[in-house]
Amino acid sequence: MDDARSRLLESTQELLWERGYTGTSPRAIQERAGVGQGSMYHHFSGKRDLAAAAIRQTTEEFLPGWRAVLAGPGTPLERLEAWLRRERDILRGCRIGRLVQDKEVVDDEALRGPIDEVFSGTIGVLAGLLREGQESGEVRAGIDPDQVAAMILSVVQGGYVVARAHQDPERFTAAVEGVLALVAAPGR
Amino acid sequence: MDDARSRLLESTQELLWERGYTGTSPRAIQERAGVGQGSMYHHFSGKRDLAAAAIRQTTEEFLPGWRAVLAGPGTPLERLEAWLRRERDILRGCRIGRLVQDKEVVDDEALRGPIDEVFSGTIGVLAGLLREGQESGEVRAGIDPDQVAAMILSVVQGGYVVARAHQDPERFTAAVEGVLALVAAPGR
DNA sequence: GTCTATACCCTGATAGAC
DNA sequence: GTCTATCAGGGTATAGAC
Numbered sequence: 001m002d003d004a005r006s007r008l009l010e011s012t013q014e015l016l017w018e019r020g021y022t023g024t025s026p027r028a029i030q031e032r033a034g035v036g037q038g039s040m041y042h043h044f045s046g047k048r049d050l051a052a053a054a055i056r057q058t059t060e061e062f063l064p065g066w067r068a069v070l071a072g073p074g075t076p077l078e079r080l081e082a083w084l085r086r087e088r089d090i091l092r093g094c095r096i097g098r099l100v101q102d103k104e105v106v107d108d109e110a111l112r113g114p115i116d117e118v119f120s121g122t123i124g125v126l127a128g129l130l131r132e133g134q135e136s137g138e139v140r141a142g143i144d145p146d147q148v149a150a151m152i153l154s155v156v157q158g159g160y161v162v163a164r165a166h167q168d169p170e171r172f173t174a175a176v177e178g179v180l181a182l183v184a185a186p187g188r
Numbered sequence: 189m190d191d192a193r194s195r196l197l198e199s200t201q202e203l204l205w206e207r208g209y210t211g212t213s214p215r216a217i218q219e220r221a222g223v224g225q226g227s228m229y230h231h232f233s234g235k236r237d238l239a240a241a242a243i244r245q246t247t248e249e250f251l252p253g254w255r256a257v258l259a260g261p262g263t264p265l266e267r268l269e270a271w272l273r274r275e276r277d278i279l280r281g282c283r284i285g286r287l288v289q290d291k292e293v294v295d296d297e298a299l300r301g302p303i304d305e306v307f308s309g310t311i312g313v314l315a316g317l318l319r320e321g322q323e324s325g326e327v328r329a330g331i332d333p334d335q336v337a338a339m340i341l342s343v344v345q346g347g348y349v350v351a352r353a354h355q356d357p358e359r360f361t362a363a364v365e366g367v368l369a370l371v372a373a374p375g376r
Numbered sequence: 377g378t379c380t381a382t383a384c385c386c387t388g389a390t391a392g393a394c
Numbered sequence: 395g396t397c398t399a400t401c402a403g404g405g406t407a408t409a410g411a412c
Contacts, residue, residue: 004395019291023210025387037389038396047388097346098289100353101281103207112353119353143369150350150359151366155339158346162338164288165300165307171338178339181331182370192377213405225407226378235406 005043007033012054017095021051021102021111052110058095059114066125076133077184080126084152084176090160090169097157123149130183140185148183155179193231195221200242205283209239209290209299240298246283247302254313264321265372268314272340272364278348278357285345311337318371328373336371343367 011032015024026047030040044050069083096115105111126149133139159172199220203212214235218228232238257271284303293299314337321327347360 020208020210020289022208023291026389027387036397038398041389042395093289097349097353100349101208101286101289103211106352106355112355116353116355119350123350140370140374142374144366147362147366147369149366150347150362151343151364151370154343154346154350154360154363156342156346157349158285158342158344159338161285161288161345161349162307162311162342164294165285165304167294167300167304172342174335174338175342176339178332178335178337181335182328182339186328186330186374214407215405224379226380229407230377 004033004035004039008035008040008043008050009054009057012050013058013095016051016054016058016099017092021099021105024051026050048108048110055096055099055111056114059118062096062118062122066121069125069129075136075138076129077138080129080133080152080183081180084156084180088172090163090172091167093160093164094157097160119153122153126152133183138185139183152179152183192221192223192227196223196228196231196238197242197245200238201246201283204239204242204246204287205280209287209293212239214238236296236298243284243287243299244302247306250284250306250310254309257313257317263324263326264317265326268317268321268340268371269368272344272368276360278351278360279355281348281352282345285348307341310341314340321371326373327371340367340371 008029012024012029015028015032019028024047026037026040029047029050030037033040040050044053065083065086069079072079072082074082096118099105100112100115105115123146127145130139130143130145130148134141134143134145155175155178159175162175163169163172165171196217199217200212203216203220207216212235214225214228217235217238218225221228228238232241253271253274257267260267260270262270284306287293288300288303293303311334315333318327318331318333318336322329322331322333343363343366347363350363351357351360353359
């Protein structure tokens with residue numbers, strides 16, 4: 001019954017990914033959802049409200065990925081590898097990272113907040129993983145896990161950007177393999 | 189005399205940086221340039237044409253930075269450090285990397301092309317630098333310079349993204365320092 | 377080269393009927 | 395809950411006068 005609501009959220013998630021916040025119009029959202037004007041403004045107070053809900057929903061969909069990194073099978077380094085090498089829709093870009101280019105998103109706490117939480121949380125998770133790996137000797141010693149965690153997330157985010165510029169997913173892959181080669185303890 | 193033309197280009201460069209392609213309107217360009225409608229459409233055939241010229245001009249402004257990396261003072265690693273640590277307007281993001289989130293830019297060869305050239309060229313320059321550094325023993329041996337070069341550019345691009353999400357330039361700095369720690373040969 | 381007028385569609389929203 | 399008006403403004407461009 002409030003199927004319209006969930007279809008609106010889903011089409012907003014898709015359009016934000018494809019077009020960003022500025023490039024996404026209420027009309028386009030309604031059309032893709034197969035829902036009329038009145039319905040949308042019944043469920044949400046406007047574009048911003050709908051976008052905030054859609055972004056929050058998207059960020060919640062990242063939780064399973066975190067769990068796998070934290071508690072998946074394998075050694076810390078293996079879990080990092082699995083996360084970095086997992087299947088991604090590289091040329092479509094990151095569904096949340098891309099939003100942060102948008103001035104309207106960055107200037108609005110309700111829109112930027114959830115993105116910041118995912119990124120900050122990811123850095124925390126990665127830093128923990130690196131520390132674990134250092135203790136077991138798998139990960140290169142003498143590096144700052146927090147710095148390297150920020151670096152790893154940056155490689156993923158920047159990998160999307162560089163791959164899109166060249167229209168070639170291989171650019172992303174190269175960057176990720178570069179990280180893995182550097183993070184492993186030398187001579188293993 | 190064709191000062192209007194150069195003012196148009198400059199205001200387009202600024203607006204593309206702040207707002208992206210989709211978010212930049214001809215009207216806004218004209219207002220910021222202090223130029224009327226007719227003038228803009230006299231010098232350029234439309235928004236796309238103007239944006240293509242502005243992007244090309246922006247990418248040309250990257251050349252001095254390359255030269256410093258290639259032929260600046262210091263060892264290869266010192267030149268890499270200088271490039272990575274140089275003053276940047278971090279929270280404003282990368283003036284060309286941000287454009288690549290835009291579907292209309294990616295789908296248009298005239299807009300994406302110059303960006304691709306700068307990125308591909310940068311990776312080439314960085315890879316050369318890394319090879320030099322490996323020969324002199326400054327840079328960690330046993331890594332693939334092309335992969336690590338792609339990784340370094342990704343860290344810069346992703347560093348902007350992550351810093352904007354957190355609204356804190358320190359995130360960028362941490363990522364960059366992470367790279368430098370990993371790239372240097374261990375025990376030096 | 378630059379100006380003003382004009383045009384048409386899109387954006388983001390409100391109002392009120394059903 | 396959803397539909398159909400309706401609206402003021404902006405986006406992007408063309409036309410023709412100056």
